[in-house]
Amino acid sequence: xxxxxxxxxxxxxxxxxxxxxxxxxxxxxxxxxxxxxxxxxxxxxxxxxxxxxxxxxxxxxxxxxxxxxxxxxxxxxxxxxxxxxxxxxxxxxxxxxxxxxxxxxxxxxxxxxxxxxxxxxxxxxxxxxxxxxxxxxxxxxxxxxxxxxxxxxxxxxxxxxxxxxxxxxxxxxxxxxxxxxxxxxxxxxxxxxxxxxxxxxxxxxxxxxxxxxxxxxxxxxxxxxxxxxxxxxxxxxxxxxxxxxxxxxxxxxxxxxxxxxxxxxxxxxxxxxxxxxxxxxxxxxxxxxxxxxxxxxxxxxxxxxxxxxxxxxxxxxxxxxxxxxxxxxxxxxxxxxxxxxxxxxxxxxxxxxxxxxxxxxxxxxxxxxxxxxxxxxxxxxxxxxxxxxxxxxxxxxxxxxxxxxxxxxxxxxxxxxxxxxxxxxxxxxxxxxxxxxxxxxxxxxxxxxxx
Amino acid sequence: xxxxxxxxxxxxxxxxxxxxxxxxxxxxxxxxxxxxxxxxxxxxxxxxxxxxxxxxxxxxxxxxxxxxxxxxxxxxxxxxxxxxxxxxxxxxxxxxxxxxxxxxxxxxxxxxxxxxxxxxxxxxxxxxxxxxxxxxxxxxxxxxxxxxxxxxxxxxxxxxxxxxxxxxxxxxxxxxxxxxxxxxxxxxxxxxxxxxxxxxxxxxxxxxxxxxxxxxxxxxxxxxxxxxxxxxxxxxxxxxxxxxxxxxxxxxxxxxxxxxxxxxxxxxxxxxxxxxxxxxxxxxxxxxxxxxxxxxxxxx
Numbered sequence: 001x002x003x004x005x006x007x008x009x010x011x012x013x014x015x016x017x018x019x020x021x022x023x024x025x026x027x028x029x030x031x032x033x034x035x036x037x038x039x040x041x042x043x044x045x046x047x048x049x050x051x052x053x054x055x056x057x058x059x060x061x062x063x064x065x066x067x068x069x070x071x072x073x074x075x076x077x078x079x080x081x082x083x084x085x086x087x088x089x090x091x092x093x094x095x096x097x098x099x100x101x102x103x104x105x106x107x108x109x110x111x112x113x114x115x116x117x118x119x120x121x122x123x124x125x126x127x128x129x130x131x132x133x134x135x136x137x138x139x140x141x142x143x144x145x146x147x148x149x150x151x152x153x154x155x156x157x158x159x160x161x162x163x164x165x166x167x168x169x170x171x172x173x174x175x176x177x178x179x180x181x182x183x184x185x186x187x188x189x190x191x192x193x194x195x196x197x198x199x200x201x202x203x204x205x206x207x208x209x210x211x212x213x214x215x216x217x218x219x220x221x222x223x224x225x226x227x228x229x230x231x232x233x234x235x236x237x238x239x240x241x242x243x244x245x246x247x248x249x250x251x252x253x254x255x256x257x258x259x260x261x262x263x264x265x266x267x268x269x270x271x272x273x274x275x276x277x278x279x280x281x282x283x284x285x286x287x288x289x290x291x292x293x294x295x296x297x298x299x300x301x302x303x304x305x306x307x308x309x310x311x312x313x314x315x316x317x318x319x320x321x322x323x324x325x326x327x328x329x330x331x332x333x334x335x336x337x338x339x340x341x342x343x344x345x346x347x348x349x350x351x352x353x354x355x356x357x358x359x360x361x362x363x364x365x366x367x368x369x370x371x372x373x374x375x376x377x378x379x380x381x382x383x384x385x386x387x388x389x390x391x392x393x394x395x396x397x398x399x400x401x402x403x404x405x406x407x408x409x410x411x412x413x414x415x416x417x418x419x420x421x422x423x424x425x426x427x428x429x430x431x432x433x434x435x436x437x438x439x440x441x442x443x444x445x446x447x448x449x450x451x
Numbered sequence: 452x453x454x455x456x457x458x459x460x461x462x463x464x465x466x467x468x469x470x471x472x473x474x475x476x477x478x479x480x481x482x483x484x485x486x487x488x489x490x491x492x493x494x495x496x497x498x499x500x501x502x503x504x505x506x507x508x509x510x511x512x513x514x515x516x517x518x519x520x521x522x523x524x525x526x527x528x529x530x531x532x533x534x535x536x537x538x539x540x541x542x543x544x545x546x547x548x549x550x551x552x553x554x555x556x557x558x559x560x561x562x563x564x565x566x567x568x569x570x571x572x573x574x575x576x577x578x579x580x581x582x583x584x585x586x587x588x589x590x591x592x593x594x595x596x597x598x599x600x601x602x603x604x605x606x607x608x609x610x611x612x613x614x615x616x617x618x619x620x621x622x623x624x625x626x627x628x629x630x631x632x633x634x635x636x637x638x639x640x641x642x643x644x645x646x647x648x649x650x651x652x653x654x655x656x657x658x659x660x661x662x663x664x665x666x667x668x669x670x671x672x673x674x675x676x677x678x679x680x681x682x683x684x685x686x687x688x689x690x691x692x693x694x695x696x697x698x699x700x701x702x703x704x705x706x707x708x709x710x711x712x713x714x715x716x717x718x719x720x721x722x723x724x725x726x727x728x729x730x731x732x733x734x735x736x737x738x739x740x741x742x743x744x745x746x747x748x749x750x751x
Contacts, residue, residue: 078712081495102715106496191582249599253581256601409713420698424604443714 038323040068040330043083044075044094044313050350051361054343055334062333063326068092075099084108089318091327097133097142097314097401098408101221104141105406105447109316111139115328125337127310130364133401134314136221142314143335144364148278149308149396150207153388155266156293158184158194158273166295169274171211172304174237178244184273185245192246192254195266198275199238202419206402207276207309208234211301216415217440221405222448224440226415226433235429239422248423260284267292278311279392282359286385290356296388298395310399312364340368344376357385362392369393406447407440414440489721496715506722516723518698519706520730522608526702527675529612534671535664538619542626543656557627561620572684575614576601586613601685604699611682611700622667629663630656661746669738676731679704703727 040063047053047070060067068091075095083089093109103109116123121143123131130144154166162183171177177197184196199208206216214230217223225231242251258266261284266272268289276299285292298306315331317324333339344361351358357380360373373393379386405411418436421427427435452460464471489507492500510516541560545553566574578585581599590597600610633656641651657664679702686700687709707727711720 077715081712081715085495103496106494106715108496249603250581252602253599256576257580257583407714413709413713417698 038066038326040066040091040323040326042068042071042092042094043080043090044073045070045092046072046074048072050346051343054346055339058339058342059330059333063330066323066326068330084318084320087320089320089322091317091321091323092331093316093318094145094313095142095316097130097144097312098404098412100134100141100314100316100408101136101404101406102408102447103316104136104139104404107319109141110319110321110324111141112143112317112328113140115317115324115332116140118325119328119332121332125365125367126335127364127366127396127399129310129399129401130312130314133311133404136404136406142316143331144312144314145335146312147362147364147369147396147399148280148311149362149392149399150204150276150278150299150310151308151388151392151395152274152297152299153267153277153281154274154295154297155270155272156295156384157270158196159295161270162196162273166297169295169297170300170304171276172300172302174302178237178241181241181273182244187246192250194271194273195251195254195275196245196273197241198255198272199241200276201238201242201423202416204276204309205231205235205238205415205419207299207307208238210307210309210400211299213301213303215402217403217405217411217444219403221403222444224411224414224437224444226418226440227430227437232430232433235419235422235433239419239429242423248425252423261288263288265289265292267294279362282385282388282392286357286359286380286382290382290385292384294384294388296391298391298398306395306398308395308399310396310401335365337365337368337371340365341371341376344368344372348376348378357382359385359389360392362396405444407443410443410447411440414443485721485724488718489725491718493718493721494715495717499718502718506719507726509719510722510726515698515701515706516703516726519701519703522699522701523676523678523703526608526611526678527672529608530615530675531668531671533612534615534619534622535667537616538622538667539626539664541619541623542630545623545627546630553627557624560623564618564620566618568680569684569688571614571617572681572688574617575611575681575685579610579614607686607699611685614681622671625663625667626660629660633659658747662748665738665742665746669735672734672738673731676727676734677704678702679708683708 045052045056047056056068056070071090075093077099080090080093100109104111115121123140126144127147130147131140134140134142134144152169152171154169156166159166159169162180164180164183169180181197184194186192186194186196209216209228209231212230212234214228214234215225216231217225242248245251246254254271258271259269260266265285265288267285282296285294299308301307315334317327317331321327340361340363347361348358358377359380360369360377363369363372373389377389414436415433418427418432421432421435422429426432488499490501490503492502492505545556545560548556579587579600581587581597581602584597584600586600587597598606600606637655637659638651641655646654682700682702683705687705703723704727707720707723710716710723
């Protein structure tokens with residue numbers, strides 16, 4: 001009697017446990033309901049602001065009566081790999097363009113040639129640099145979204161304090177740049193009070209390399225160029241700038257103490273002279289400290305010409321996406337110029353209601369940008385921000401992307417670790433970059449094996 | 452075996468079965484899979500290739516394995532004794548406090564333990580910032596010029612060790628329970644024999660709570676060797692935070708995670724996981740062996 005009861009209890013527990021386990025695995029992924037309508041799943045995209053929400057609604061309308069469900073949170077490689085490994089991939093993924101190469105090389109995402117042809121997507125609307133950043137071995141793997149430009153942002157108050165003219169400031173002449181950085185730097189009682197010029201190491205090394213006429217990797221993304229003497233020279237110069245401003249530890253600690261996204265940001269608090277930065281930061285400043293005195297100039301190479309290292313996100317379709325056709329239609333709408341314009345109008349209206357300036361949306365879609373900056377972005381009443389927007393628009397014509405590689409993360413880790421070793425005083429630039437070159441090339445070779 | 456004993460045994464296994472099934476499916480199964488994967492070149496997305504012991508050979512030649520292992524061991528050697536000593540001190544204070552205040556402080560000490568490790572990582576960056584952190588501002592008030600805890604390679608691990616004191620509440624609770632079980636008559640007898648407070652602590656308290664001390668030594672050592680969340684959040688969680696790095700914060704599990712999920716070297720990461728498992732087993736065995744000389748069990 002007792003044994004029979006036990007058998008029943010254990011059997012029931014097993015069934016419940018297995019059912020619970022199966023429920024957990026099978027509940028993810030896209031579904032097609034009894035009505036035949038599909039719900040697209042995605043990873044990496046949230047509808048946190050009016051730009052995202054407006055476009056998300058437009059894309060959903062385009063695939064009605066089907067619909068997509070936003071995932072919130074940024075792209076998570078662990079989550080994506082788990083989904084692919086368990087055969088429940090999402091219909092869509094939204095990730096940094098530089099990451100596409102890794103997944104493309106392993107056939108985890110689909111080439112979009114068929115999608116482009118079937119949906120008659122006008123590739124001419126996209127900026128070539130953004131498309132290049134989503135292309136590996138001649139195949140397009142993602143439709144580009146934002147177009148993050150890098151320009152130099154100058155704190156006019158700090159320049160006035162140092163007796164420098166923001167209009168005359170340029171990154172082209174490194175000797176003069178170094179002198180200006182020293183003049184702008186403020187150290188009081190051994191403590192850094194203002195960083196004169198932040199070269200944004202290690203993350204902006206590609207920009208400095210471009211400024212010095214070099215690239216970190218060959219155009220086909222297969223050969224590392226980290227030990228190029230011009231890259232070494234760029235690293236020597238930028239690390240030298242930091243050493244002259246108190247050294248890495250105090251420089252970094254001070255930089256980390258900035259209220260970067262707040263009202264007491266480094267411009268408002270006069271803690272920074274100038275730095276190269278992505279254009280999105282104009283919106284941050286306009287939002288939080290609209291009265292800040294700011295000058296924006298192009299980042300210039302040693303030849304005096306503007307250099308704009310661009311990055312951004314892209315939409316891709318996993319190789320085993322349950323609804324690739326719908327996913328294609330969806331991402332076509334998300335990246336279309338009409339959708340971007342509608343989103344920009346929504347943002348402009350939101351900003352107007354808050355009484356704050358709207359500094360535009362810089363997209364990978366040049367046709368959208370034409371309309372946005374002609375019809376939607378209005379003079380804000382703040383000449384500094386209006387001039388800044390014009391500068392970004394001019395600069396982005398010089399936009400260039402780092403070529404996509406089949407080992408995106410490893411390649412980046414190799415050069416970033418090298419810069420960190422130099423900043424930490426463990427190695428000299430040439431030695432660190434030689435080591436990084438070996439590591440990066442080994443990673444590229446392994447990732448490109450068989451392709 | 453009598454019928455009753457057999458019934459009892461079956462009942463015991465019946466009640467244990469959910470755990471046993473869970474262990475087999477969610478622990479033993481993945482462990483075996485991981486052992487097999489450690490002998491392959493595996494990236495989840497493409498077909499698996501058997502590479503024999505290549506991953507193990509590679510990890511013994513990998514500088515960053517040595518570096519991450521050294522970082523983790525240094526952290527463990529600093530963290531475990533500090534946590535145990537501070538927790539024991541706090542537990543002894545609590546044991547002496549009145550019932551009402553002991554309850555209050557027990558809650559106060561335990562609450563930080565439930566703080567997510569990710570939040571602890573962010574908190575570390577705020578508190579220990581060399582320029583504007585509360586720790587250095589406090590040190591400055593007593594005339595000490597604090598270091599750059601979050602950037603200076605020499606100070607990153609000591610900073611993390613100090614920060615780890617944030618979550619010693621559970622160890623305090625274990626020690627408090629052990630201290631409350633020390634027979635009062637032993638202390639009274641020692642006191643009558645003229646033993647000083649230190650002598651009573653050394654000869655009565657420590658032996659009587661040695662089981663709890665040993666348990667927390669094992670648990671804290673294992674969790675220290677597996678430290679991940681707070682370090683990853685503070686130093687590797689975003690592109691911007693990776694600039695802190697300098698490898699001083701490259702803990703073993705962080706490196707394992709990088710290899711697995713950033714670089715997609717799952718086979719290599721599995722080999723790293725097995726090396727850590729063997730290290731933990733070895734350290735635990737040494738601790739168990741040594742404990743025979745120091746740990747007193749009432750049942751013995």
